[in-house]
Amino acid sequence: MSDTTTGDLIARSNRLGADPKNTNYAGGNTSAKGFGTDPVTGEPVELLWVKGSGGDLGTLTEEGLAVLQLDRLRALVDVYPGVGREDEMVAAFDHCLHGKGGAAPSIDTAMHALVDAAHVDHLHPDSGIAIATAKDGEDLTTRIFGDKVVWVPWRRPGFQLGLDIAAIKDENPGAVGCILGGHGITAWGDSSAAAEKNSRWIIRTAQDYLDKHGRKNPFGRTVAKKAALDPAERRAKAAALAPTIRGIASHDRPMVGHFTDDERVLDFLASANAPRLAALGTSCPDHFLRTKVRPMLLDLPAAASLEKMRGRLRELHENYRAEYTAYYEKYATADSPAMRGADPLIVLVPGVGMFSYGANKQTARVAGEFYLNAINVMRGAESVSTYSPISEVEKFRIEYWALEDAKLQRMPKPKSHATRIALVTGAASGIGKAIAARLAADGACVVVADLDLARAQAAAAEIGSTDVAVGLAVDVSDAAAIEGLVRDAVLAFGGLDIIVNNAGVSLSKSLLDTTEEDWDLQHDIMAKGSFLISKATAPVLIEQGMGGDVIYIASKNSVVAGPNNIAYSATKADQAHQVRLLAVELGEHGIKVNGVNPDGVVRGSGIFASGWGANRARTYGIAEEELGRFYAQRTILKREVLPENVANAVSVLTGPDLSHTTGLHIPVDAGVAAAFLR
Template sequence: MNSQNPAAELIARSNRLGADPRNTNYAGGNTSAKGTETDPVTGQPVELLWVKGSGGDLGTLKESGLAVLRLDRMRALVDVYPGVEREDEMVAAFDYVLHGKGGAAPSIDTAMHGLVEKAHVDHLHPDSGIAFATAADGERLTAEAFGGKVVWVPWRRPGFQLGLDIAEIQRRNPDAVGCILGGHGITAWGDSSEEAERNSLWIIETAQQYLDEHGKADPFGAAVEQNAALPDEERRTKAAELAPTIRGIASADMPMVGSFTDDPRVLEFLASENAPRLAALGTSCPDHFLRTKVKPLLLDLPANASVEDSIARLKELHEEYRADYTAYYEKHSNPDSPAMRGADPAIVLVPGVGMFSYGKDKQTARVAGEFYLNAINVMRGAEAISTYSPIDDSEKFRIEYWALEEAKLQRMPKPKSHATRVALVTGAASGIGKAIAERLAADGACVVIADLDLAKAQEAAAEIGNADVALGVQVNVTDAAAIERCVQDAVLAFGGIDIVVNNAGVSLSKPLLETTEKDWDFQHDIMAKGSFLVSKATARVLIEQGMGGDVIYIASKNAVFAGPNNIAYSATKADQAHQVRLLAVELGEHGVKVNGINPDGVVRGSGIFASGWGANRAKTYGIPEEDLGKFYAQRTILKREVLPETVANAVSVLTGPDLSHTTGLHVPVDAGVAAAFLR
């Protein structure tokens, strides 16, 4: 305990370990360091424990993510430990052991770190280590692969007793550098941070080396030809066609965001003869099944099955899955168990296509898929040297519906108004469209920035957030095939679509006699035809998901107001306005609301105004172009300029929870133009 800065060493070690997925999964595992500091109250040295707090991630761990506890008080808890039947009470006791402000909330594994009499401890979830932990004869294999340097610990739910068990094993085996936790993961220790890290990596690498040298070549059994991966384009197309159905399945009890992967390791697993048996066994490591649910839903049709047959079978399997999960809950629950959180799958596997995963947001969905890929790696390793044997369903239930896990869920912040919703906004690289995308993302939605200019779309998406929040795609709204590709990109990125904003637009300011047929077609193709094509392509997704949704048309006050010298523009806006009414009637039976927004001229940040429309309108009104925004404001009742954010606010309200019964409405966002009042 002579380190000058144990916390800094711990963070550096944690970041290195967490940066490599071979060492541990995202947000999985925890690390600790013990050291001495001066107590600011007594001025005397005090022994402290720094340990990664609950819910953090090793790869991105910062000092704020550490819990800090007094080691003497931590170890004194042994004397008041009431036994394994009441060990959950010890988590609350950690609050009385914190030093200073305490830092992050201590995790359930805190006892493991505090009670082991080594200065540095790592608890990790490496695939190679969990392969041993889930092998039917894992204890024998551990002795064979590691000798006496790594000790087998039978499965025990994480908690105070497990900490006592590991501490006792470490004392009885002074030459050991760590242990394999049955059904769970590994723990390693050392007198220095460098030694602990070295021991952790040695266990992980030795386990992998044993798997490589002693494992059989086909741990999943023979390849099933009819389940082989489809060709790339065919696979992606089928995934996109199935995605709305599967998202609806995963969202029957509560709406979910989706993620898709066709990682070669997933496709290999799904094409094997043992995939059905192994998938039915579910995952083992608590971090895995808490995110992937007790087991996945596996489509039992060949890869070349038609989309129609696949959809029909998926819906049948969903009913079976719900019945099976309900039976699992009822079998293992007791009167004190938390209510069932939902009976839908979090992981859906389609042979020849890939894996669909779901969660409360894109990151959660993506991470769930990554965890199931970890589970596939674990199954591969366990089957290569033995037989995969995860913990019993009764133990999985004890963790999935643990009172401590329920309390953790209850502490999570209230979701934002548009959480779990996916928005596709056309013409979203600038102006109104960009403001709408930014607002919906701020409200919790995932957003797809669709624009003719791919570079600008991607730039706008990057400004909003990472790939878990925003995606930039290219689309020409006059091209039905391009729109289909855009929709495909959206559903594969986020699972589906909930909000469609028809915003793409252009304008030419010309009087009747100067408006050419080409001018007319140009504007109508982009706005009237473009909106129709986008609505048609996305309506298929909205209907198949069965989750309702919103379609918004950014029309114009000119849809009802006869402004001068813009017959083509105003006529196409009137077309869009009536599309709102028509589609509101047609899509209402599917729970899809269709509404429009009629802004006044939005000058600031507008691509339309910057491309010549502004100059033409200024010429029409006989004012300098730079004064156009002020001119528009002065002719309104409220004397306020309409900004992109003003329109975005209206989109947020129309698609939010407070207007759930409103459809077929046009909302003026024009600061009050009496001539454009709706009648």
């Protein structure tokens, strides 16, 4: 029976979690009760399967369920010490687990265990939270649902809330669920289908009421000077502001960013009531845990100059930090976790959009999605009543809850390049692709840039989702194309930290056979291209105030002359000297500039595959397929150099262990004595 029970539970959870109208990402939990077998006695035992802590309903699998013995959970009622020692009950759940494995039980486990129903759903739908955060939410609940849904006053999630909801169900046998003040909804049923039907009915009924009875302009009149800019203009302005705002959000710790100019965000920001509502902050615990207690809102017209916006954003940041610190100090107790930073996670710019931040791209994106949920909630509550979130002291009790802090402490240690954003040119193949893959494996977000958009996107998709890597097109010899690349890159991840000038091409020709066009082509892509990329990205690194790394993939040929490659070697020497020049110039901003000098990287190389390999093989009088081994035999170590070896060097140069190294060229050539740097 347990297989059927869990199968139905997971299917129901996935259906509910797949629709943002039902719940937000990782929000809410579902459960089912049934029977299993006690592995010790062989006797039937009543069990509870419930979504574990930190999981997401839309992607829930059996491994994400906590499995507990119901008789032991129910026995906790007799030893419950009261709300003053609420947190102790979560540790008690561990003593109720059935078998090994499974997810850690969440704080909401008591709600699912104690409610006398076979199936329970606890969800965070925008429509339900709109009623839950309305000033007269209790009256609205009766008006909308009659006696089928019962109002539960705000209470922090925990064992007592489970007792409250269990009592409400017992006292209201005709009810199918409840509205949890300031929080969300809970529904139940005798079967999985019945619970899902009741959940959907509550959500739909709440939304229908809002649609039918809500005021047309719940956020008030539109303020013309804060109306949305034209799409191209607002994205250009967003890209120009992104480095400043990322620096603001990363004052205490580095952050990755996400930007959205969703129409609902722009409408909210253009409204007369946006300042009042933004100041009230969010209400649902899942919301402000990811968005902080309130956002930072720029109070300038959309058409204001970039210089004025940047200056005002910095002023507002100082105010925000002071206010957040005061909020923490006002409500913190002796046993409160330490303040986790005073920077905003949501920054709102009227006419432009919303910037959201997190420790990685997914967290940043989800923070933005949660604030959009909050906007939807405020719209609904204001349309039929007045938005009235839970008090600041209650928000603090959630935000700095010891149990939430413990969850953060259990997270894996960040990888070496976590929160860093890399832009790699020529990254659809060979060395560039290996570098992009290595940096992503080290925890970085990566922009895979290449002349061929389809190949760039395919390479990015191999690396991971768009939360990890994106593919963008660029002709590095075209300054306008590079401007577009930088704009799209900072909008993708919020900024830049690592620039890898890798794009290259080569023609193997002697001096007399090298044409002017051959010379210009190679210099335009490598010498000029590297210069243009560095010139376009340096302002982003400087404005962020977070330091950064610029890496040039030069060559052994930048040091040693080889036969029949004058244009290639000359442009590589140009790149090598750019490293020295920029290391001196950019060092005052904390930006390190280093180079890597590979040699003989044949396998997987786009340059070698494009004809260079065949020409070099003819020069040395060998078959093309022998070229890699030929190069290896002329080295000190007698090892073939692979793209991954170059990627390893880039990883080290941009990682934490070489934080004091700039102006360096690392040879990755298996040992070519003539190329030793002196």
